[in-house]
Amino acid sequence: MRIGVFNTIALLLSSWAIARCVQAARAGAYRSAMFNAYLTISCGLVFLVSKILEWIKEIQMGNTFTSNEFFQHYFFLTSIHCIHVLIGFIVLGVVVYQLSSPARRSQQLVETCATYWHTVDFLWVLIFALHYVVR
Amino acid sequence: MSTTFNKRLLVVWAILTSMTLVYVWLDEVIDHNGTVRASTVVTVSAIVIALIKVRIIFREFMEVRHAPALLCRLTDGWVVLIGVCLLGSYFVGSAVAG
Numbered sequence: 594m595r596i597g598v599f600n601t602i603a604l605l606l607s608s609w610a611i612a613r614c615v616q617a618a619r620a621g622a623y624r625s626a627m628f629n630a631y632l633t634i635s636c637g638l639v640f641l642v643s644k645i646l647e648w649i650k651e652i653q654m655g656n657t658f659t660s661n662e663f664f665q666h667y668f669f670l671t672s673i674h675c676i677h678v679l680i681g682f683i684v685l686g687v688v689v690y691q692l693s694s695p696a697r698r699s700q701q702l703v704e705t706c707a708t709y710w711h712t713v714d715f716l717w718v719l720i721f722a723l724h725y726v727v728r
Numbered sequence: 729m730s731t732t733f734n735k736r737l738l739v740v741w742a743i744l745t746s747m748t749l750v751y752v753w754l755d756e757v758i759d760h761n762g763t764v765r766a767s768t769v770v771t772v773s774a775i776v777i778a779l780i781k782v783r784i785i786f787r788e789f790m791e792v793r794h795a796p797a798l799l800c801r802l803t804d805g806w807v808v809l810i811g812v813c814l815l816g817s818y819f820v821g822s823a824v825a826g
Contacts (some may be wrong), residue, residue: 711785
């Protein structure tokens with residue numbers, strides 16, 4: 594539960610940062626936008642590392658994919674979500690690439706990438722509630 | 729303008745984080761001595777809080793509140809649909825299980 598709360602706050606922080614990135618890019622403040630894009634990636638990495646540590650802890654406690662139906666759903670949903678987080682890093686790489694050169698800087702592309710990252714965030718909000726809180 | 733907007737984003741993040749911390753409080757209130765107990769109140773609260781958080785993310789972080797009315801209605805419809813599916817599954821499942 595506690596690690597799930599930590600995961601959620603890290604991902605919410607990343608969503609806040611990418612929203613700031615979009616706002617900064619729209620205002621032409623590209624240094625700030627770049628900073629917020631890197632902050633988003635950092636929070637995403639914190640989420641990913643804590644998720645891997647959580648999996649290791651569960652497996653060490655004997656809770657694996659085949660233990661019971663709950664852990665089957667848990668590992669299936671959290672790993673599918675993590676794959677989308679990994680895709681999100683590529684998407685955030687596109688944001689950094691776009692912001693790094695004045696020749697590119699497509700606001701539409703930055704906002705599309707941010708929308709993807711927010712989607713990863715709100716899906717986690719639902720997964721967290723369903724797997725860590727509901728009983 | 730930019731500062732006002734960023735302050736708004738910070739407030740939104742603080743609200744979302746506070747709503748996440750409500751889960752910890754719910755967990756503490758319902759469970760005793762680390763024993764997880766079934767609870768309709770916790771289940772329904774968890775789902776409702778999650779759906780409110782999703783709507784806030786749609787409206788504020790994804791800027792849907794500035795989008796055309798159709799997109800606002802579509803995202804709200806999605807939230808309602810997911811809510812009906814989740815709560816419906818829970819209550820129907822509980823009734824079938826007796």
